[in-house]
Amino acid sequence: MQLDFVARELTIKLVYYGPALSGKTSNLQALHRVTSDSSRGRLMTLETRDDRTLFFDLLPLAFKTEGDLSLRVKLFTVPGQVIHASTRKLVLQGADGVAFIADSQLAEAENNRVAFLDLRQNLKDNGLDLRKMPLVIQFNKRDLPAVRSDEELADLAKHGREPVYKAVATRGEGVLETFLGLLAMTWSRLDAEHDFSNKFRVRSDTFVAALAKQLGVVGDPQKLIEAAVGVDPRAAASSTRGRDGGKGGA
Ligand SMILES: Nc1nc2c(ncn2[C@@H]2O[C@H](COP(=O)(O)OP(=O)(O)O)[C@@H](O)[C@H]2O)c(=O)[nH]1
Numbered sequence: 001m002q003l004d005f006v007a008r009e010l011t012i013k014l015v016y017y018g019p020a021l022s023g024k025t026s027n028l029q030a031l032h033r034v035t036s037d038s039s040r041g042r043l044m045t046l047e048t049r050d051d052r053t054l055f056f057d058l059l060p061l062a063f064k065t066e067g068d069l070s071l072r073v074k075l076f077t078v079p080g081q082v083i084h085a086s087t088r089k090l091v092l093q094g095a096d097g098v099a100f101i102a103d104s105q106l107a108e109a110e111n112n113r114v115a116f117l118d119l120r121q122n123l124k125d126n127g128l129d130l131r132k133m134p135l136v137i138q139f140n141k142r143d144l145p146a147v148r149s150d151e152e153l154a155d156l157a158k159h160g161r162e163p164v165y166k167a168v169a170t171r172g173e174g175v176l177e178t179f180l181g182l183l184a185m186t187w188s189r190l191d192a193e194h195d196f197s198n199k200f201r202v203r204s205d206t207f208v209a210a211l212a213k214q215l216g217v218v219g220d221p222q223k224l225i226e227a228a229v230g231v232d233p234r235a236a237a238s239s240t241r242g243r244d245g246g247k248g249g250a
């Protein structure tokens with residue numbers, strides 16, 4: 001988080017983390033497609049010919065809140081391949097919230113697990129604690145055969161402390177849900193810590209809904225956030241301190 005108090009500008013950093021090819025870049029591409037010109041900047045991606053993220057992707061978003069605050073969101077992805085370990089660590093520096101993009105395919109369960117442990121370690125190396133980090137989990141690629149069942153995900157969500165979203169990122173399904181859930185969770189956490197809503201006269205209860213509107217979301221954004229299986233991200237933010245962090249919901 002960066003705060004320019006004089007300019008009343010808050011910049012938060014959200015990171016989409018996960019194993020290689022789980023759909024992190026696809027999430028940003030879908031978000032870029034569905035959001036309005038006025039709030040989104042240029043999607044920067046750098047990929048090799050075989051479709052793999054070489055460095056990271058960045059989608060900048062900007063909002064004017066009803067109070068005195070302008071909010072910038074920098075949305076990053078990490079490259080999942082093992083060889084890019086140092087890049088992942090770098091991208092996680094100063095992260096305010098993380099969406100873990102898991103691949104729903106049964107064959108990818110081990111890769112998800114390894115990536116989750118990698119996330120925890122890289123946060124730690126940056127002086128950040130997974131237990132205190134606003135975190136949502138997305139199970140992507142729900143359209144493929146041989147994926148983990150809805151029942152299994154419901155069970156995972158029930159025992160975990162992270163909100164779980166299902167997605168088909170290539171079709172844009174579950175993408176706004178995941179993003180808004182993470183944004184709501186991150187905002188509540190930062191607000192609880194720094195009292196932004198008082199300092200900048202922003203109404204916390206309508207904050208995310210107002211941002212969603214600027215993004216061009218039609219319909220009720222709260223409904224999108226509530227698509228989470230298990231914990232509600234708006235409730236989870238206040239209890240992130242208690243998360244065990246070790247079970248790696250993915
Ligand atoms: N069937 C299916 N393919 C997907 C989905 N999301 C991503 N993909 C594909 O998976 C591959 C990797 O996606 P990408 O977003 O580049 O993954 P990243 O490495 O996590 O950034 C690409 O070929 C995507 O088209 C999905 O929900 N369903």
Ligand SMILES: [Mg+2]
Binds near residue numbers: 026052078
């Ligand atoms: Mg990528």
